[in-house]
Amino acid sequence: MSNKKPLNVEIRKINTTNIYRKFLQGGQMSKQELAKELQLCIPTVTKNVEELMNAGLIQPTGVKENTGGRNATAYSIVSDAKTAIGIEITNDHITIAVLDLLGNIILSERYRGMFSDTQDYYCELGRLVKEIIQKAGLQEQNILGVGIGLPVLVDSNRQKIVFNKIINLDSNVYDKFVQHIPYRIELFNDANAAAYTEIWKNPNLKNAFYLMLSNNIGGCFVLDNLVYEGDTQKGGEVGHMTLIPNGQKCYCGQSGCVETYLSATNLSNLTDGNLQRFFLELERGDKSFSMIWDKYLDYLALTVNSVHALLDCDIVLGGYVGGYLESYMDTLRERVEGLNSFGNGAEFLKTCNYKKAAIASGAALNFIAAFNESI
Numbered sequence: 001m002s003n004k005k006p007l008n009v010e011i012r013k014i015n016t017t018n019i020y021r022k023f024l025q026g027g028q029m030s031k032q033e034l035a036k037e038l039q040l041c042i043p044t045v046t047k048n049v050e051e052l053m054n055a056g057l058i059q060p061t062g063v064k065e066n067t068g069g070r071n072a073t074a075y076s077i078v079s080d081a082k083t084a085i086g087i088e089i090t091n092d093h094i095t096i097a098v099l100d101l102l103g104n105i106i107l108s109e110r111y112r113g114m115f116s117d118t119q120d121y122y123c124e125l126g127r128l129v130k131e132i133i134q135k136a137g138l139q140e141q142n143i144l145g146v147g148i149g150l151p152v153l154v155d156s157n158r159q160k161i162v163f164n165k166i167i168n169l170d171s172n173v174y175d176k177f178v179q180h181i182p183y184r185i186e187l188f189n190d191a192n193a194a195a196y197t198e199i200w201k202n203p204n205l206k207n208a209f210y211l212m213l214s215n216n217i218g219g220c221f222v223l224d225n226l227v228y229e230g231d232t233q234k235g236g237e238v239g240h241m242t243l244i245p246n247g248q249k250c251y252c253g254q255s256g257c258v259e260t261y262l263s264a265t266n267l268s269n270l271t272d273g274n275l276q277r278f279f280l281e282l283e284r285g286d287k288s289f290s291m292i293w294d295k296y297l298d299y300l301a302l303t304v305n306s307v308h309a310l311l312d313c314d315i316v317l318g319g320y321v322g323g324y325l326e327s328y329m330d331t332l333r334e335r336v337e338g339l340n341s342f343g344n345g346a347e348f349l350k351t352c353n354y355k356k357a358a359i360a361s362g363a364a365l366n367f368i369a370a371f372n373e374s375i
């Protein structure tokens, strides 16, 4: 039996998709405007608009003046018709963010708390998720899923952990999350999730490498506006490229990894774990901090130069340190340019656009994108 759908069903689906895409751009549209922009007849638009209204995805939100002088009803998306939740878990904090269909953060909260692979911890996490759902006033049946960003590598099914040396959780952590968070759950590598957040609002980010400069160093290659994970989901792990042969010992078991030189803790450990204070002291001209920062920028320039030599694309600096780099970009670009064998500048180096809850957002956005694609 053929699994092909009749042509008119296919066309109707294409029309619905195109109309929904217009609403995803966030504005108000009348049927007349939709008909004009999509070159459809009014009855077709009316039928599709009704379908989207019945699905609760769009609603009338005002009137628009028609070119003929008559007012027309304007419709816009019901942005919270569906929502998704993203969670970032690290060794010492949890971030939970709720996102709507437009990818906007409805609510995000950050909690301090040491990770422990115990029943109590997972129970508390479940309670925090429940609390944020109530606080944001979400309809439970409209929650598409919960994405969890972790400093681990996960398999292509987003359920199993394939590499984990940073956080003390076991490989069946997925089952533990499922017990306490009653929604569809997917696990994400932290850097991949953060890179996905950058891609989401920047469709022009065609090819890029996202370098996550947090307490751990991660990376993600964006190829043609999609996350490239590698054949075994271990791609982009620049944190474990050797920067200094026989250098500092890394937790991975090797020595001299980028991770040991660029970890944000190299800076924040000087100010009791407070990275913001490190940068404040640096700006005030603290000499010892300046020397450490100078060395950090050298290591960063070396890393960036290697990545760029290999990939020849934009490099987006994110993570905790990425959020403070803006005023140091000129000096960093100079250093990178000095290392570049082809001497053609370092304008490819950018800072991240999304500094708040980037990992949690990316973990949630995967559900949003899948839903929007399905319409």
Ligand SMILES: [Zn+2]
Residues within 6 Å of the ligand: 239, 240, 250, 251, 252, 253, 254, 257, 259
């Ligand atoms: Zn390493």
